[in-house]
Amino acid sequence: MNFSQMIIDLALRILPQHRQSWGKAMRHECLVISDRDEALTFAFGCLWAALQERIRVMDLIVRGGRLSVGLVTALYGGLFLSFALNGLTQPQLRNPHVPWLISWQVAMGVTHIAAAICLILWKPKAFGAACIAAAAAALPLVVLGMGQTASRPLAFAWPFVPLTLLVLAAVFFDQFTRTHASR
Amino acid sequence: MARRNNISSQTRTVLSVLAHQPQAWRHGYDLSKETGLKSGTLYPLLIRLADQGFLETEWRHPLQPGRPARHAYRLTDAGRVLAAESRGAAAPTEGDEEATA
Numbered sequence: 001m002n003f004s005q006m007i008i009d010l011a012l013r014i015l016p017q018h019r020q021s022w023g024k025a026m027r028h029e030c031l032v033i034s035d036r037d038e039a040l041t042f043a044f045g046c047l048w049a050a051l052q053e054r055i056r057v058m059d060l061i062v063r064g065g066r067l068s069v070g071l072v073t074a075l076y077g078g079l080f081l082s083f084a085l086n087g088l089t090q091p092q093l094r095n096p097h098v099p100w101l102i103s104w105q106v107a108m109g110v111t112h113i114a115a116a117i118c119l120i121l122w123k124p125k126a127f128g129a130a131c132i133a134a135a136a137a138a139l140p141l142v143v144l145g146m147g148q149t150a151s152r153p154l155a156f157a158w159p160f161v162p163l164t165l166l167v168l169a170a171v172f173f174d175q176f177t178r179t180h181a182s183r
Numbered sequence: 184m185a186r187r188n189n190i191s192s193q194t195r196t197v198l199s200v201l202a203h204q205p206q207a208w209r210h211g212y213d214l215s216k217e218t219g220l221k222s223g224t225l226y227p228l229l230i231r232l233a234d235q236g237f238l239e240t241e242w243r244h245p246l247q248p249g250r251p252a253r254h255a256y257r258l259t260d261a262g263r264v265l266a267a268e269s270r271g272a273a274a275p276t277e278g279d280e281e282a283t284a
Contacts, residue, residue, distance in 0.1 A: 019230070022226065022229075022230055022254075024254075025211065025240075025253075025254030026211070026222065026226060028251045028252060028253055028254060029210060029211045029212045029222075029253060029254065031251050032210075032212065032250070032251065032253065033212055041221070041222075042212065042215070042221075042222045043222075044223070045215075045221040045222030045223035045224070045225075045226075046222050046223065046226060047223075048222075048223030049222060049223050049224075049225075049226040049227050049230075052223075052227050053227070053230070
Protein backbone atom coordinates (compact mmCIF):
# COMPACT_ATOMS: atom_id res chain seq x y z
CA MET A 1 0.00 0.00 0.00
CA ASN A 2 1.51 3.35 -0.98
CA PHE A 3 1.66 6.47 1.17
CA SER A 4 -1.21 8.26 -0.57
CA GLN A 5 -3.48 5.29 0.10
CA MET A 6 -2.47 5.38 3.76
CA ILE A 7 -3.44 9.06 3.90
CA ILE A 8 -6.79 8.29 2.26
CA ASP A 9 -7.40 5.45 4.73
CA LEU A 10 -6.73 7.89 7.57
CA ALA A 11 -9.23 10.28 6.00
CA LEU A 12 -11.77 7.46 5.92
CA ARG A 13 -11.28 6.85 9.64
CA ILE A 14 -11.77 10.55 10.40
CA LEU A 15 -14.89 10.95 8.26
CA PRO A 16 -18.18 10.65 10.14
CA GLN A 17 -20.14 7.47 9.53
CA HIS A 18 -22.69 9.12 7.26
CA ARG A 19 -19.88 10.34 4.97
CA GLN A 20 -18.13 7.02 4.49
CA SER A 21 -19.40 6.68 0.92
CA TRP A 22 -17.64 9.96 0.06
CA GLY A 23 -14.49 8.58 1.65
CA LYS A 24 -14.67 5.55 -0.61
CA ALA A 25 -15.21 7.89 -3.55
CA MET A 26 -12.02 9.77 -2.66
CA ARG A 27 -10.10 6.52 -2.26
CA HIS A 28 -11.22 5.17 -5.62
CA GLU A 29 -10.38 8.48 -7.26
CA CYS A 30 -6.90 8.44 -5.79
CA LEU A 31 -6.34 4.96 -7.24
CA VAL A 32 -6.69 6.21 -10.81
CA ILE A 33 -4.11 9.00 -10.44
CA SER A 34 -0.97 7.67 -12.04
CA ASP A 35 1.42 10.43 -10.96
CA ARG A 36 2.63 9.67 -7.43
CA ASP A 37 3.07 13.32 -6.38
CA GLU A 38 -0.35 14.28 -7.68
CA ALA A 39 -1.87 11.29 -5.91
CA LEU A 40 -0.21 12.41 -2.66
CA THR A 41 -1.47 16.00 -3.06
CA PHE A 42 -4.93 14.67 -3.82
CA ALA A 43 -4.80 12.40 -0.76
CA PHE A 44 -3.76 15.22 1.58
CA GLY A 45 -6.60 17.33 0.21
CA CYS A 46 -9.01 14.49 0.96
CA LEU A 47 -7.63 14.31 4.50
CA TRP A 48 -8.35 18.04 4.93
CA ALA A 49 -11.87 17.49 3.56
CA ALA A 50 -12.40 14.67 6.08
CA LEU A 51 -11.27 16.91 8.95
CA GLN A 52 -13.73 19.60 7.85
CA GLU A 53 -16.56 17.07 7.82
CA ARG A 54 -15.57 15.81 11.26
CA ILE A 55 -15.54 19.39 12.60
CA ARG A 56 -19.05 19.98 11.20
CA VAL A 57 -20.23 17.08 13.37
CA MET A 58 -18.60 18.81 16.30
CA ASP A 59 -21.02 21.72 15.82
CA LEU A 60 -23.67 19.33 17.07
CA ILE A 61 -21.49 18.72 20.09
CA VAL A 62 -21.38 22.47 20.73
CA ARG A 63 -25.17 22.65 20.61
CA GLY A 64 -25.38 19.70 22.98
CA GLY A 65 -22.84 21.34 25.27
CA ARG A 66 -24.85 24.57 25.39
CA LEU A 67 -28.00 22.57 26.18
CA SER A 68 -26.31 20.65 28.99
CA VAL A 69 -24.71 23.71 30.60
CA GLY A 70 -27.98 25.60 30.16
CA LEU A 71 -30.00 22.89 31.89
CA VAL A 72 -27.59 22.76 34.83
CA THR A 73 -27.75 26.57 35.11
CA ALA A 74 -31.55 26.49 34.98
CA LEU A 75 -31.57 23.90 37.80
CA TYR A 76 -29.22 26.13 39.80
CA GLY A 77 -31.56 29.07 39.27
CA GLY A 78 -34.50 26.89 40.21
CA LEU A 79 -32.78 26.06 43.50
CA PHE A 80 -32.69 29.76 44.40
CA LEU A 81 -36.36 30.09 43.60
CA SER A 82 -37.10 27.11 45.84
CA PHE A 83 -35.01 28.71 48.65
CA ALA A 84 -37.03 31.89 48.22
CA LEU A 85 -40.29 29.96 48.33
CA ASN A 86 -39.12 28.15 51.45
CA GLY A 87 -38.28 31.51 53.05
CA LEU A 88 -41.75 32.79 52.30
CA THR A 89 -43.36 29.80 53.99
CA GLN A 90 -41.25 30.00 57.18
CA PRO A 91 -43.18 32.38 59.47
CA GLN A 92 -40.76 31.91 62.39
CA LEU A 93 -37.97 33.84 60.62
CA ARG A 94 -38.16 37.33 62.13
CA ASN A 95 -34.91 38.68 60.77
CA PRO A 96 -35.59 42.07 59.12
CA HIS A 97 -33.17 41.12 56.34
CA VAL A 98 -35.31 38.15 55.30
CA PRO A 99 -37.54 40.03 52.81
CA TRP A 100 -34.43 41.42 51.09
CA LEU A 101 -32.78 37.99 51.16
CA ILE A 102 -35.84 36.44 49.53
CA SER A 103 -35.91 39.23 46.92
CA TRP A 104 -32.33 38.62 45.98
CA GLN A 105 -32.82 34.86 45.91
CA VAL A 106 -35.68 35.40 43.47
CA ALA A 107 -33.45 37.74 41.45
CA MET A 108 -30.66 35.11 41.42
CA GLY A 109 -33.12 32.43 40.33
CA VAL A 110 -34.76 34.46 37.58
CA THR A 111 -31.51 35.85 36.17
CA HIS A 112 -29.83 32.45 36.11
CA ILE A 113 -32.81 30.84 34.41
CA ALA A 114 -32.83 33.70 31.89
CA ALA A 115 -29.10 33.20 31.27
CA ALA A 116 -29.70 29.48 30.79
CA ILE A 117 -32.43 30.09 28.20
CA CYS A 118 -30.26 32.62 26.36
CA LEU A 119 -27.36 30.17 26.35
CA ILE A 120 -29.46 27.31 24.98
CA LEU A 121 -30.99 29.51 22.28
CA TRP A 122 -27.64 31.31 21.92
CA LYS A 123 -28.65 34.93 22.05
CA PRO A 124 -25.25 36.45 22.99
CA LYS A 125 -26.40 39.98 23.90
CA ALA A 126 -29.32 38.77 25.99
CA PHE A 127 -27.03 36.19 27.61
CA GLY A 128 -24.53 38.89 28.51
CA ALA A 129 -27.24 41.08 29.98
CA ALA A 130 -28.62 38.15 32.02
CA CYS A 131 -25.13 37.36 33.36
CA ILE A 132 -24.58 40.98 34.38
CA ALA A 133 -27.99 40.96 36.10
CA ALA A 134 -27.07 37.69 37.85
CA ALA A 135 -23.79 39.20 39.07
CA ALA A 136 -25.65 42.28 40.29
CA ALA A 137 -28.14 40.03 42.11
CA ALA A 138 -25.33 37.99 43.65
CA LEU A 139 -23.54 40.89 45.29
CA PRO A 140 -26.24 41.93 47.77
CA LEU A 141 -27.08 38.27 48.38
CA VAL A 142 -23.51 37.71 49.51
CA VAL A 143 -23.51 40.79 51.72
CA LEU A 144 -26.85 39.99 53.35
CA GLY A 145 -26.64 36.23 53.37
CA MET A 146 -23.27 34.66 53.99
CA GLY A 147 -21.11 37.51 55.25
CA GLN A 148 -21.80 36.75 58.91
CA THR A 149 -21.02 33.06 58.94
CA ALA A 150 -18.43 32.14 56.29
CA SER A 151 -14.85 33.21 55.72
CA ARG A 152 -14.56 36.43 53.70
CA PRO A 153 -13.17 34.98 50.42
CA LEU A 154 -15.73 32.16 50.39
CA ALA A 155 -18.54 34.52 51.35
CA PHE A 156 -17.71 36.76 48.41
CA ALA A 157 -16.83 34.15 45.80
CA TRP A 158 -19.43 31.43 46.09
CA PRO A 159 -22.18 32.82 43.83
CA PHE A 160 -19.67 34.04 41.27
CA VAL A 161 -17.98 30.68 40.72
CA PRO A 162 -20.92 29.06 38.89
CA LEU A 163 -21.54 32.31 37.02
CA THR A 164 -17.90 32.47 35.94
CA LEU A 165 -17.99 28.85 34.80
CA LEU A 166 -21.17 29.58 32.86
CA VAL A 167 -19.61 32.56 31.09
CA LEU A 168 -16.40 30.64 30.35
CA ALA A 169 -18.41 27.76 28.88
CA ALA A 170 -20.40 30.17 26.68
CA VAL A 171 -17.20 31.86 25.46
CA PHE A 172 -15.58 28.49 24.76
CA PHE A 173 -18.53 27.25 22.69
CA ASP A 174 -18.74 30.52 20.79
CA GLN A 175 -15.03 30.58 19.98
CA PHE A 176 -15.14 26.95 18.92
CA THR A 177 -18.04 27.64 16.57
CA ARG A 178 -16.37 30.73 15.10
CA THR A 179 -13.13 28.88 14.49
CA HIS A 180 -14.86 26.04 12.68
CA ALA A 181 -17.67 28.00 11.00
CA SER A 182 -19.43 26.27 8.07
CA ARG A 183 -18.54 27.42 4.52
CA MET B 184 -31.88 25.67 -0.83
CA ALA B 185 -28.63 27.66 -0.83
CA ARG B 186 -29.11 31.41 -0.92
CA ARG B 187 -27.68 32.90 -4.11
CA ASN B 188 -25.83 35.64 -2.29
CA ASN B 189 -24.08 32.98 -0.17
CA ILE B 190 -22.49 31.13 -3.11
CA SER B 191 -18.73 31.31 -2.94
CA SER B 192 -16.60 31.87 -6.01
CA GLN B 193 -15.34 28.28 -5.75
CA THR B 194 -18.91 26.96 -5.79
CA ARG B 195 -19.65 29.14 -8.84
CA THR B 196 -16.63 27.66 -10.58
CA VAL B 197 -17.74 24.10 -9.89
CA LEU B 198 -21.31 24.86 -11.00
CA SER B 199 -20.03 26.50 -14.16
CA VAL B 200 -17.85 23.53 -15.09
CA LEU B 201 -20.63 21.04 -14.40
CA ALA B 202 -23.17 23.16 -16.29
CA HIS B 203 -20.93 23.28 -19.35
CA GLN B 204 -21.90 19.67 -20.11
CA PRO B 205 -24.98 19.17 -17.95
CA GLN B 206 -25.73 15.60 -19.04
CA ALA B 207 -22.19 14.33 -18.69
CA TRP B 208 -21.01 12.49 -15.57
CA ARG B 209 -17.81 13.99 -14.18
CA HIS B 210 -15.29 12.47 -11.82
CA GLY B 211 -13.72 14.16 -8.82
CA TYR B 212 -10.12 14.22 -10.06
CA ASP B 213 -11.15 15.56 -13.48
CA LEU B 214 -13.21 18.28 -11.81
CA SER B 215 -10.27 19.14 -9.61
CA LYS B 216 -8.02 19.60 -12.67
CA GLU B 217 -10.60 21.57 -14.61
CA THR B 218 -11.66 23.90 -11.80
CA GLY B 219 -8.17 24.31 -10.37
CA LEU B 220 -9.55 23.48 -6.94
CA LYS B 221 -7.67 21.11 -4.67
CA SER B 222 -9.50 18.03 -3.44
CA GLY B 223 -9.67 19.54 0.07
CA THR B 224 -11.79 22.38 -1.32
CA LEU B 225 -13.64 20.47 -4.01
CA TYR B 226 -15.03 17.56 -2.03
CA PRO B 227 -16.68 19.62 0.74
CA LEU B 228 -18.31 21.64 -2.06
CA LEU B 229 -19.54 18.51 -3.79
CA ILE B 230 -20.84 17.13 -0.50
CA ARG B 231 -22.75 20.37 0.22
CA LEU B 232 -24.21 20.47 -3.30
CA ALA B 233 -25.30 16.83 -3.06
CA ASP B 234 -26.84 17.37 0.40
CA GLN B 235 -28.82 20.34 -0.93
CA GLY B 236 -30.10 18.40 -3.93
CA PHE B 237 -28.14 20.27 -6.60
CA LEU B 238 -25.88 17.35 -7.47
CA GLU B 239 -26.60 13.74 -8.25
CA THR B 240 -23.96 11.08 -7.69
CA GLU B 241 -23.42 7.65 -9.12
CA TRP B 242 -20.83 4.91 -9.03
CA ARG B 243 -19.76 4.23 -12.58
CA HIS B 244 -17.86 1.13 -13.59
CA PRO B 245 -15.06 1.62 -16.11
CA LEU B 246 -15.07 0.14 -19.57
CA GLN B 247 -11.70 -1.52 -18.94
CA PRO B 248 -11.97 -4.57 -16.67
CA GLY B 249 -9.88 -4.59 -13.52
CA ARG B 250 -10.08 -0.83 -13.01
CA PRO B 251 -11.88 0.49 -9.90
CA ALA B 252 -15.34 2.01 -10.09
CA ARG B 253 -15.39 5.79 -9.77
CA HIS B 254 -17.84 8.16 -8.15
CA ALA B 255 -19.33 10.49 -10.74
CA TYR B 256 -21.31 13.70 -10.46
CA ARG B 257 -23.65 15.80 -12.51
CA LEU B 258 -26.10 18.61 -11.80
CA THR B 259 -29.72 17.93 -11.04
CA ASP B 260 -32.41 20.14 -12.59
CA ALA B 261 -32.26 22.32 -9.48
CA GLY B 262 -28.48 22.43 -9.82
CA ARG B 263 -28.72 23.62 -13.41
CA VAL B 264 -31.09 26.38 -12.32
CA LEU B 265 -28.69 27.36 -9.55
CA ALA B 266 -25.77 27.37 -12.01
CA ALA B 267 -27.70 29.62 -14.40
CA GLU B 268 -28.70 31.96 -11.56
CA SER B 269 -25.17 32.13 -10.19
CA ARG B 270 -23.90 33.00 -13.69
CA GLY B 271 -26.52 35.74 -13.83
CA ALA B 272 -25.58 37.01 -10.38
CA ALA B 273 -21.90 37.18 -11.35
CA ALA B 274 -22.58 38.97 -14.69
CA PRO B 275 -23.51 42.45 -13.31
CA THR B 276 -20.23 42.52 -11.37
CA GLU B 277 -18.28 41.78 -14.55
CA GLY B 278 -20.27 44.54 -16.34
CA ASP B 279 -19.40 47.05 -13.59
CA GLU B 280 -15.72 46.19 -13.87
CA GLU B 281 -15.78 46.83 -17.59
CA ALA B 282 -17.52 50.18 -17.08
CA THR B 283 -14.91 51.39 -14.61
CA ALA B 284 -11.92 50.13 -16.64
